[in-house]
C-alpha cells in the first residue's frame with residue numbers, strides 16, 4: 001500500500017466505525033439540504049450542486065441519489081477518489097461532473113474555465129477545508145461567496161477548535177480521544193490518523209471563523225455539533 005492508500009484505508013475505517021460521527025453528519029446534511037429545497041419555489045430550475053473535497057461519496061451517495069438536483073460536481077485534490085465516488089453514486093437522473101482540483105483554486109477560478117455549471121445553488125464541503133490556513137480560509141470564504149448564487153446554500157462540515165483553543169491543545173485533545181476510544185482501529189491506523197492530523201489539520205476557531213465568514217458576506221448558523229467539541233456543521237447563506 002502506498003502513502004495515499006494507507007491514509008485512505010484508515011479514513012475508511014473511521015467512517016465505518018462512525019468515530020467522527022459520519023452517520024449523524026449524513027443525517028444533519030440531509031435535514032439541511034431537504035429543508036432548503038423544501039422552501040424553494042416548485043417551478044424553479046433544479047439546483048446545481050458542487051461538492052468540494054468530495055472523497056469517495058461513501059456516505060453522501062444515498063442522499064445525492066434522492067435529491068432533485070439539476071447537476072452534481074464532485075471536486076477533489078486526489079484524482080484517485082473520483083472514480084470511486086462515481087461508482088458509489090451510480091446512475092442518477094442529472095448530469096455529473098468529476099473534477100480533479102484544489103478547492104481554493106476552484107473558488108478563485110474563472111467560472112468560464114470550469115466544466116461545472118456557471119450558476120451554483122448548493123455548495124457542500126465535508127472535512128476538507130480544515131487543511132487551509134486561516135488566511136486561505138478567509139480568502140476561500142470571500143471567493144466562494146462570489147461563486148454561489150445569491151439564493152444559494154453552503155453546507156460546511158468540518159472539525160473546528162473551541163473558541164480561544166490553541167491548535168496544539170486541540171491536537172493533544174484529539175490524540176487523547178484516539179488513544180482512549182478508537183480501539184476499533186489498529187495501532188498502525190491510529191498512528192496514521194495522528195500523523196495526518198498533527199501535520200496537516202488546521203481547524204478553525206469556531207468563533208473566529210464565524211466572524212470571518214460574516215465579514216465575507218455570509219449569514220452563519222451552526223446546524224449540528226458533534227459530541228466531541230470538534231466535528232460540526234455550519235449552514236451558510238449569502239447575507
Ligand SMILES: C[S@@+](CC[C@H](N)C(=O)[O-])C[C@H]1O[C@@H](n2cnc3c(N)ncnc32)[C@H](O)[C@@H]1O
Nearest residue numbers: 053054055076077078101102103126127128131
Ligand atoms: C477526510 S476526506 C472527506 C471526504 C468526504 N467529503 C467525506 O466527508 O467523507 C477529505 C477529502 O478532501 C480532499 N481534499 C483535501 N484538501 C483538498 C483541497 N485543498 N482541495 C480539494 N480537495 C481536498 C481529500 O483528497 C479527501 O478526499
